[in-house]
């Protein structure tokens with residue numbers, strides 16, 4: 001089930017898989033007694049099992065997601081979809097010995113036991129900036145399996161195929177009922193898609209927010225106008241707050257003046273996505289970005305190049321002083337959170353790297369790769385003449401942006417992980433992990449990085465029972481064979497390769513299980529499904545055969 005060079009891992013996986021198959025057989029009876037919503041919808045699917053009335057993960061080292069250091073070995077006890085308790089393994093064996101000496105009965109075996117000796121467990125990753133760009137040729141299953149295969153258990157998405165709020169809520173409900181193999185989903189449909197005139201006026205905006213709330217929508221994604229007209233934005237944010245909904249804002253350059261980041265956050269955005277609006281908040285020698293006369297916002301090559309250059313016009317002392325202070329005020333007042341999505345723009349500083357990432361050949365569907373290549377018909381596929389000048393401007397912009405976000409965190413700001421994958425050569429799952437690497441590049445310590453991807457992500461989706469390994473919390477976990485604090489690359493779906501002084505390569509796929517709502521997914525089986533889909537899509541089409 002793994003590629004040929006996956007030496008060490010292959011043997012281990014196969015044995016574990018056999019053990020697991022036997023285990024699953026024995027447990028059938030127990031699972032059938034569960035209420036329907038607690039049963040995996042597809043008990044025969046090799047990729048998933050559970051939830052179980054009782055699940056025990058033994059002998060693991062825990063990184064609990066709170067920012068606290070790793071600890072262990074411990075056993076984690078899960079009941080259905082909740083963490084029941086976390087107990088030190090030593091304390092358990094002491095108690096068992098004492099009980100035995102006192103002539104007590106041996107403890108009841110859990111319905112499913114995972115022996116995690118030498119493994120690490122942390123809360124599942126929360127990626128709060130996702131597009132499920134599914135279509136006839138890109139099944140949602142492909143995207144979901146890529147995400148789960150990388151340990152992502154929760155996503156906040158801005159579309160599922162199309163932008164229809166009702167259909168998005170339906171998808172979310174199916175996932176919650178375990179009818180689809182997918183991460184836990186929060187839906188924030190785009191504002192202003194379609195021709196409803198109410199999108200552009202404050203009273204109409206309040207009505208739409210209420211209608212979406214009644215549908216079960218979690219929040220709103222604003223990108224530029226009409227949502228960014230100051231009066232409309234005020235109405236959206238105010239009504240959303242009354243309904244307990246979030247507002248994620250991609251500050252469009254079409255409305256960045258006067259609605260820059262400081263303004264948008266103080267007006268009640270729950271998150272600002274990407275990097276837009278921060279440099280504009282710091283200008284001291286101008287109020288509006290100095291753009292070349294031929295600039296056309298509708299031309300994406302112009303748009304994406306000049307937004308990077310806005311950082312080069314920033315006033316750094318003001319950016320790190322007044323701007324950060326104001327954003328922190330909004331954080332204390334409205335719960336504002338920063339979602340930088342560093343990784344999605346990386347092609348702008350090095351398009352050759354982005355286009356030639358080693359996983360594209362096995363994990364990127366041909367149709368997805370095609371959508372990344374320069375094409376005016378596709379969003380964000382603008383690398384026609386991407387020169388060294390443009391890349392170096394973006395590289396300098398990155399240095400300022402990375403420093404700014406790191407300083408914001410150091411001054412007390414909350415930063416969460418969003419990947420925005422599905423564009424610009426960034427693939428689902430892989431982009432989430434690249435985002436973790438880039439937080440580290442910005443200056444986040446490994447604990448700060450994982451904290452951003454867990455507890456901070458839970459704050460974004462406003463779920464106080466998510467993002468921590470803690471008694472009573474939802475059982476969304478990832479089990480890894482290596483320590484992610486030493487190297488976040490261990491999450492990558494194509495694994496990690498270490499080369500010793502003897503030049504021997506050891507390859508390992510380190511994400512073992514992804515557990516969402518108590519349902520255990522075999523992460524490597526999911527990734528194999530993805531590789532199979534890609535291999536199949538690459539087969540030459542046979543001429544003249546009837547469907």
Ligand SMILES: [Zn+2]
Pocket residue numbers: 129130131158420
């Ligand atoms: Zn996006």
